[in-house]
Every structure is written in structure tokens, then in C-alpha cells.
Amino acid sequence: MSTTHDPPPRRGDAARERLLNAAIDVFGLFGFDGASTRKLADAAEVNLQAIPYYFGSKEGLYLATAEHLAGLIQAHVATLRERLRQRLSEAEGAGASIGREEAQALLAEMLEAMAALFVSPHSERWARFLIREQMAPTEAFQRIYEGVMEPTLDVARRLVGILVAADPDSDGVRLRTLALLGGVMVFRVAHAAVLHQLGWEAIGPEETGRVRRLARTLVADLRPGGAP
Numbered sequence: 001m002s003t004t005h006d007p008p009p010r011r012g013d014a015a016r017e018r019l020l021n022a023a024i025d026v027f028g029l030f031g032f033d034g035a036s037t038r039k040l041a042d043a044a045e046v047n048l049q050a051i052p053y054y055f056g057s058k059e060g061l062y063l064a065t066a067e068h069l070a071g072l073i074q075a076h077v078a079t080l081r082e083r084l085r086q087r088l089s090e091a092e093g094a095g096a097s098i099g100r101e102e103a104q105a106l107l108a109e110m111l112e113a114m115a116a117l118f119v120s121p122h123s124e125r126w127a128r129f130l131i132r133e134q135m136a137p138t139e140a141f142q143r144i145y146e147g148v149m150e151p152t153l154d155v156a157r158r159l160v161g162i163l164v165a166a167d168p169d170s171d172g173v174r175l176r177t178l179a180l181l182g183g184v185m186v187f188r189v190a191h192a193a194v195l196h197q198l199g200w201e202a203i204g205p206e207e208t209g210r211v212r213r214l215a216r217t218l219v220a221d222l223r224p225g226g227a228p
């Protein structure tokens with residue numbers, strides 16, 4: 001008979017998946033230092049020994065959680081982002097650039113999708129983990145940034161560069177891209193302030209539709225000149 005010190009059975013690595021999913025919430029709520037291995041194991045409903053068995057240590061679990069979170073976000077954004085990247089690459093490969101109208105449509109599609117994700121229930125539990133890493137970055141932030149944020153920002157600023165007629169690698173375009181994304185990210189990172197300011201009780205389908213329309217307006221407002 002197994003004891004509490006025996007490695008947990010794999011069962012298709014269900015225990016590992018439960019730990020990763022629970023760790024997003026526990027690390028997000030308590031931070032790395034405040035998330036004890038007991039809290040993590042209890043939240044996942046697994047044996048305490050599952051943490052060293054699957055991840056080696058709490059730090060190993062934390063880094064694996066960051067990669068797991070990056071994968072969850074990728075599942076929502078990667079297909080669209082790669083389609084846009086491929087279109088940009090095709091145009092560049094032909095020695096040209098896509099036109100302003102097409103760039104605006106592609107960027108609007110991207111920002112609208114991101115806006116919908118930021119106000120969805122999916123992102124609520126991710127935000128606590130991500131905001132902690134923004135405030136005090138660790139190796140976990142680097143993995144999330146390189147896996148999700150950097151490639152997404154790369155596509156966005158290439159499109160912004162076309163719309164503002166400026167070098168996408170310039171500081172001005174980078175700043176305008178960050179400001180553009182910030183215009184929809186605020187609905188998640190300042191969720192409570194948004195609800196109070198707008199008098200909304202929650203963000204449901206109607207409110208989500210308004211945020212998506214805002215995303216398209218923000219893109220339509222991009223014009224050449226005035227870059228910081």
C-alpha cells in the first residue's frame with residue numbers, strides 16, 4: 001500500500017495538471033513567498049510530494065506555472081497573431097508593404113480579439129500572476145514575455161508603423177504600440193475602477209461589445225505624425 005511519502009501515480013499526469021492550474025491562483029493570490037507548498041498541494045488536491053516529484057521544488061513549479069500560463073494565453077492569440085505575421089512577411093518578401101487600409105483592418109482585428117480576452121473570465125485569474133511579475137519581474141516573467149508578449153508586440157508595432165508611417169523599431173512607434181494595447185488592457189488591470197467609472201455592475205456581452213468597438217476606434221485614430 002502506498003504511503004504519503006510515495007510518488008503519486010501518473011494517471012495521465014492529471015496531478016501535474018491540477019498543480020499547474022491551481023498554482024496560477026495560489027501564486028497570484030499570495031505571491032511566491034506566501035504560497036506554501038501545503039497551500040499549493042491542498043488547492044490542487046494532490047499529495048504534498050507531488051510538487052518535488054513533478055517539478056523538483058516550489059521554484060520549479062513556479063517557473064512551470066509561468067510556462068503553463070503562457071501556453072494558455074497562446075491558445076487564445078497565437079493563431080491570429082501568426083496569420084498576421086505571415087501576411088506581413090509575404091508582403092515584405094514581395095518587396096512591398098501592405099497598404100494602410102489592410103494594416104488598419106488587421107490591427108483592429110488583433111486589438112479587438114485582445115480586448116475581448118482581457119475582459120473575459122479567462123484572464124481574471126491570469127492577471128494576478130502577471131501583475132505580480134510586472135511589479136517584481138523574475139525568470140518567470142522572462143519566459144512569459146519571450147513566449148507571448150514579445151511576439152505579439154512585434155506584430156502589433158509593425159502594423160502601427162505602417163499606420164503612423166514610421167520605423168516600427170523606433171521608440172516612437174514602440175511607445176504608441178504600448179499605449180494602444182494599454183487602452184484595452186486597462187479593462188483588466190484596473191477592472192474595479194472601470195466598473196465604478198462606467199457604472200457597470202459587471203462586464204457581460206453588451207459591455208464586451210462596447211469594449212471591442214473601442215478597440216477598433218483606437219486603431220482608426222492612428223495617424224502619421226505626432227509620434228513621441
